[in-house]
Amino acid sequence: DVGYDSIKRANPKVNPWLAPVGTRVIVPTQFILPDAPHVGIVVDIAAMRLFYFPPHAPGQPQVVITHPVGIGRLGHPTPTMVTRVTWHQAHPEWIVPRSILASHARRGTPLPRVVAAGPDNPLGNYALHLSYPEILIHGTDRPAGVGRRVSHGCIHLYPEDIRQLFKMVPNGTPVRVVNQPFLFAWQNGRLYMQAYGALQDDKRPWKTDPALLARMLPHRWVTDLTRSDEKIDWTRVRRLVDDPRVVPLPVSGRGPVHGGLVATLVQNRLPLGSAWNGQTHLPLTTAQFDTVLNQIRSRPMPKDPAAADPPRAALTGKVSAHRRAGQRLRSHRAP
Structure with missing residues (x-):
């Protein structure tokens, strides 16, 4: 399944709320996995x-299960972190934090101190508590x-997705x-890039610092790229940075581009000056890219074997695990 933002970016000319019957849409369901240890939840x-x-x-293949999520709004961002699941709660009640009570009171939409479990509870029917x-x-x-x-700030899923995740984790x-x-990601001798676009409050200079992008290449892809005759097409990279396509597209190699039809369907050029000054300082020169590659090679390899696994196209699957419920929910920033 996919979320609102992915459908909107993959189909910029389609109204996601009022698409006419028969409208052709792209459902982006192939993913490059995050550059993180492939253990637990990422x-x-x-x-x-x-x-x-x-x-x-x-010796058994790794299964990956993936779901879209909603995240923290501007001013209440979901933090980056390393944490763990501490306990499960079915049919949670929501103890509203004082800051949210005050915010709703100022807007004239007061909330009760405790929202009981049920169809109007913003936490839904299941919650995974974290040590964070x-x-x-x-x-x-x-x-x-x-x-x-x-x-x-909390991470929320579709009701049917959290129900399954609750049982598995x-x-x-x-x-x-x-x-x-x-x-x-490196696949079939070509380098692929998946561009989601930076969040509005992400202050890293993605559009003006090509070395920042180059450093996103994992160790293994640097080795494969160095050994092959493939060269990064920085024009394609620039286009994906300026106009994120959501779907993975090749950024190396010559000849017909696999998925070119998809690229054409979702192409949505931004006018000069929109959201930034219109100047994207890409591509890298060969010397600059070689410098970045040397910096990546000099980084120590991850000690955690799972951290060395390269991103690849994700496949979904199902497993069973355990659940725990019945503990009281502490005050938090969920809805």
């Missing part, structure tokens, strides 16, 4: 997507907010929240 807030890597026996204070992974009473920035599962708006 959430990429730029992609507004959660990836769950359940435990697997040695005030942030939960939970359901929602407003599914239209999935794939959008609508929460006070055991207590103690590690959780990593990253912010990676541009991802790279």
Whole structure:
């Protein structure tokens, strides 16, 4: 399944709320995995997507289960963090934080101190508590907010998705929240890039610092790129930075581009001067790129074997785990 932002970016000319019957749409369901250890739960807030890597026996293939999420709004961002699942709660009540009570009171929409479990509870029917204070992974009473920035910092899923995740994820599962708006993967001898676009409050200079993008290349892709005759097409990279396509597209190689039809369908050029000064200082010169590659090679390899796994196209699957419920929900910033 996909969220609002992905559908909108993949289909910029289609009204996601009022698409006429018969409208042809692109559903972006192929993903480059975040550059993070493939263990437990990984959430990429730029992609507004959660990836769950359940435990697997040695020698068995790793399964990855992925769902879209809603994240914190401007002023209440979902933090990047490394944490873990501490306990499960079914049919949670929401103890409203004082800051949210005060905010609603100022707007003339007062809230009760405690919102009981039920169809109007912003936490939905299931919540995963984390060791990070005030942030939960939970359901929602407003599914239209999935794939959008609508929460006070918590991570929320479609009701049917959190129901399955709640059953699969055991207590103690590690959780990593990253912010990676541009991802790279090597497949069939070509370098692919998946561009989600930077969040509005991401202050890193993605449009003006090409070395920042180059550093997103994992160690293994640097080695493959160096050994092959492939060259990065920085014109394609620039276009994806300026106009994120959501779907993975090749940024190396010559000849017909695999997925070119998709690229044409979602092309949406930005006018000069929109959102920035219109100047994107790409591409890198060969000397600059070689310098960046040397910097990447000089970085120590991750000690965690899972951290060395390269991003690749994600496949979904299902596993079973355990659930726990019945504990009281502390005050947090969820809705």
